[in-house]
Amino acid sequence: MTKTKWVGMDVTRIDAKDKVRGALKYMSDLSLPNMIHGAVLRSKHPHALIKKIDTKRAKELDGVVTVLTHEDVPGLNGFGIAIPDQPVLCGDKVRYMGDAVALVGAESKETAERALELIEVEYEPLPLVSDPEQAMLESSPLVHETGNIHNHVKIERGDVEAAFKEAHVVVENTYSTPRQMHAFLEPESGVATIDEDKNITIWCGGQHPYRDQLQVARALGMNPRKIRIVNTPAGGAFGGKDEITLQIYLALLVLHTGRPAKIVISREESVVAGMKRHPMKIYMKTAASADGTILANQARVVSDTGAYASLGGPVIGFAIEHSCGAYRVENVDLEGFCVYTNNCVAGAFRGFGANQVTFAVETQLDMIAEKLGMGKLDIRKKNALRKGDIAALGHKMEASVGLMRTLEAAENSRLWQIREELKAKPSAPHKKRGIGIACAFQGCGLGKGLPDYGAATIELLPNGQFAIGISCPEIGQGNTTAFVQIAADYIKCSIDDIVMLSGDTGHTLDSGTSTASRSIYTGGNALKLAAENLHDAISTVAAEILSVPGNDIDIRYESAVSKSCPEKTVSFKTIAEFVKKKGKTIKSEGHFLWPVSETELEGYVGIPHLLYSYITQIALVEVNTLTGETEVVEAVSVPDPGKAINPQGVEGQSEGGVVMGMGYALTEDTIIEEGITLTRNFSTYILPTSLDMPHKIDTIIAEELEPSGPFGAKGIGEAVCVPISPAITNAIYDAVGVWMKQIPATAERVYTALKNKEVS
C-alpha cells in the first residue's frame, strides 16, 4: 500500500472549531432579507377523503402572503425516490397524519401557524389499516389503489425442507422490531430564494442534492438546472433526510411569492410527518448440524412502510439479502413483503433493513449455540463468511471480507477475555450480569442493477491551495474531513491547503448520496482519478516553467520535479501563480462507477452487493431482576471499515453507532395507535442520554483492506449500529435466561419475560 501522510491519521475534523464555537450555520440558522415564513397544514385523519379545502379565511388573515394547495403545484404533484406516490399537497385523499394538505407563507411564523387553523378542510374519514399483516389481507382497506403490497421479494436456494429434516437442531421464532426515529439534531428545515430569472436556490438538510434537485424540478415542472440545492451541513440525517423533506414546499413558496422563504418544523411535527425505520415482523426458522454448521434458514419478513413507499422497496430487498447474517448458508427460503399502512412513512435509516433481520438471525444463532452447548463466539467463527465463499443469495464474496479478523480481535479484547470475572461482580445481588456477542455485514453502495456513480473536482486556486468538490453532503459523519485527508495524499499537499466544497449542486458535480456506507469509497475513488488528471495538468505547466519535456516531470510533496535533473523543482504555489498570470486555471475531474457483483438476481435491483463492511460487537449488561431494567455496562465494537481514513472518525462512528443500536434494543419506539402517534417528542420517545451510555466503549479497528477502495477503504457509517442490538439482547439472555424476541427490550418487557419464565 501507498505510504500516506494524512490517511490513517487522527486528523481534527474540519468543522470542529466552528461547531464548538457555535459558528457553524445550520439551515434553520439562516435568515434572508424580506423572508416569509412557511408552515404546512398536516392531515387531521390517518385515512380520509378530502371533500373540500377552503383557504379563504386563512388568506384574509393579516400578514398572510400566500396559501397554497394541490392546485398550486405546477408540475407532478408527487415525490418519492423510487416512485412518486406521496403527494406534495394532497388533493383528494390523505393516508397518514403527516400528509400535507396546504402550505402557508406569512410575514411571521406565528401568523403562518395561526393561518393553518383558519384553513377549512372537509374530510370523509375512511377505515384505516395500521397492522401490516392485516394490510396484506384481501379484505383490508386499500391505502393505495395499486394494492397494499408495495414490494415482494422471494429468494430460494437449495432445499430448506430437506435440511430441516436432517438437521440436529432447528429453532423457529417470530421477532418484532420498533419504529425507530432518526432523531437528528436539527428537525427538517430550510430556506430558499428566487431571482428575477426564476432561478431557485434551496438550503435544506438533505443527503443527495442532485436527486433533490430533480425531485423539486419534477414537482415544479421546471428545468433542473434552474434549481440549486445546498445540503451541507445537514444537521444530522441518518437516512431521515434522504427523501424529500421540505425542499418542494420551500420552492413552491418562493415561486408563488417571489420572496425568500423559510420553514423550520417543530420536533413534534417531525415526529408525526418525518421518516422512520421500518418496523418489521420476522418469522425465522434456522437449522444447524451437530457441529454448529448452519444448514438452512427460512425467513418471512413483513415490513411496514407506512403510507408511502419512499425507499421501502429497496429496504425489504436489503433486509432479505442480510437475513442470514454474515454467514454461509446453502439452503435458504427468504421472503419479504413491503406493505402500505396508514402509519408514519418509513424509509432509509442507518442500516437500511439490516438492523431488523440481524436482530433475528443473531438471536437464532445464540439459541442454536445454546442447544448445542457450543460457545457463542465459536458458532460465529464456524459459519463466518470468508473471501471466496458463497453467501446466502448465492453470490460470491469477491471483495475483501474482514469478518474473521473482527471476530479474532473481539475474542482478544479485554472485555471478552475477562468476561467471567466481570459477570461475577454485579453491583447488587438482585442484579445479574451477562455477555452477548453478535456480528453483521453491511452492503456498501447501491448494489446490483442501480448504477452507482460519483464524481470529484479539484481546482488549483491562485494562492496554491486546492479546492476539492464532492457533492455527498456532510451529515455529521465526518466524510468531508476524510475527503480532505484522501485528497491531500493523492494531490501530495498539506490538508491545510485543501478547501472542501460539499453538498452543493452549484459548486460540485453529482457524487450521489451520503447513504449506503458509500460516500468515502465513491468520493475517494473519484478524487484519485481527479488527482491523476490534476497531476497531468500540473506536469504540463511545470514542464513549461522548468523548460523540460512534459514526460520528465515527477510530482513530489507540494512540488513538481524534473526526473532527469532533480535540482529543477517548482512548487505548487509557483505553478498557481504562473497559471494565474497567464489568465488560466487548472481544474480536473474524476468520474467513478462502482464495480458490481457478477451475480444477477432476476427481477431484483439493489441486491446483491459486491462490497461489505463487517463488524463484531460485544455487550456486557446488568439486568435488575426486580425491575427488568437493563444497563449496558461495557461494549466492544470491532468494525472492519477497510482502511480507516481517520481512525478517530471511525471511533466516533463506532461509539455513536453503539449508542444508537442500544437505544434500538432497549428503549426507542415511535408508538402509533390507530394512526395516531403517541410518542410525540423526546419526553416519551426514549433516546439514551449521556448517563445511559455504557461506562466504556472500546473500538478496535480491524482493517481488511479493500484493493478497489481509496487507500483500501470501504465504508463504516451503518454497520456500527447493527449487531450491538442483538449483542445486548443476547447478553440479557446470558444474564437472566430470557430471550427477548421483541425490541425494544424495555424494563417492563424484560420483567414480564422474567415473570413468565418463573411461572413456566
Place this chain on the structure above:
Amino acid sequence: MKINVCLFGPMKKYADKDKFQLELEEGATITDLLDRLKIEDRIYIVVLINGRRAYDEDEPLSDGAEVLIMAPTGGG
C-alpha cells in the same frame, strides 16, 4: 455512429432489451437519443456517458459511447 445503450429501472420499459446498440447520426445529442427511444421522463432522469454524468441534454454523443439511462435512485 454506434452508441451502446443500457437502460435501468423504470427506463427499461422504453425498449425490448436492457442492453443494445443503436446507430445514430454523427453529432447526435442526448436529446436525439432520448427522442429516438421515445423516453418521456425528461426531468427525473440521469444519463451517464462513459461513466460520467451528463448534465446537458444538448451534449453531443461520440462513436462507441456507453450510455446508461436511469432514473435517480437510492438504496443501502
Place this chain on the structure above:
Amino acid sequence: MTRLHVAIPTSIDETLGLLEKWGHDAAVIAGGTDLVVELKDKLKSPKALIDIGRVPEVRGIREAEGNHVWIGAMSTHAEIASSTVVKEIAPILAKACAQVGSPQIRNRGTIGGNMSTASPAGDTIPALYVLEASVEIIGPRGKRTVPIESFFQGPKKSALAPDEIVLGVKFQKLGKEYVSFFRKLGQRKSLAISIVSVAFVGKCQKPGLFTDVRVALGSVAPTVVRARTVENAIREKQLDPKTAEYISKLAFRDCVPITDVRGSKGYREQMACNLLYEGLLSLLSCCEAC
C-alpha cells in the same frame, strides 16, 4: 404576533396585586420548566406571566423555629440537592431533587413549581410526603398552611386558588436515627418521567426494626399517596430480607395506577412493590454494615 405581558415583581405584595389585576389571564412563572412546555403546546394561553424570580419572600433555605426547616418555593432542585442543611437533615429530599430531569432542568426548576404543577409523577413530592411537610400558601386572604397530603387533589389539581402562590414548604427535622431512601424508576437514567417512585423514611431502633415508618408512592395514583398498608406492616416488625420481600408485596394495595406509554397498570403495581423491596434490602444491608 401574540403579545405576552411579563411582570417581574420584587415583593409578595406586588405579586399578589398583579395576580388580582390579571386574574385568570395570569400565569405565575418560576423556573418555567413545566409552564413553557404548556405554553408551547398551547395547553395554556395566559396574557401575562408573573415571574416571581425576584421576590425575596420565596427564596432561601433556612432552619426555622420548632426544629423546622423552611424551603422557599423559588429554591431550585439544584440548590436543594446541594444544600448542606437539606443533605444533613433530610437527605431524601436532596436525593429526590438530584433525580429531577437533567442538570439544566434542575438549575431552572423549583420545588414550588414542582408542587404547583401537581403531577403525580413529580419527583420531589414523595419525599415531601414522607417528611410530612406542610405547604405555606399566600394569597389576598392572607397566609395559610396546608398539610402536604391535602395540598394535592388530583392530577394537575392542587389546593392553590388562582390568586394564590406557594410561599414555601416546611417540615420538622428528622433525628439521626432516621434512615431513608428514594428510588425512582424511569425509562432512562435522566430526563425521565417516573414510572413509579418510592420514598421511605423510618426511625431505626436497631437493624431491621423501624418505628415511625413513612412510605410514599409516586405515579401510581391520581396524586402521590402514602402507602399506609405497607407502613403498618413494617412498623415495629423485625425485618429480614424474607419479611421485607413479603411485606413489600403489599404495596400494590396502596396503588391505583393507570396504563400509559410509560408503563402498564400491572407493571406499576409490581414496581411499587419491588422498588420498596429493593430499597428495604439496601437499608438492611446498610444497617448490617453499621
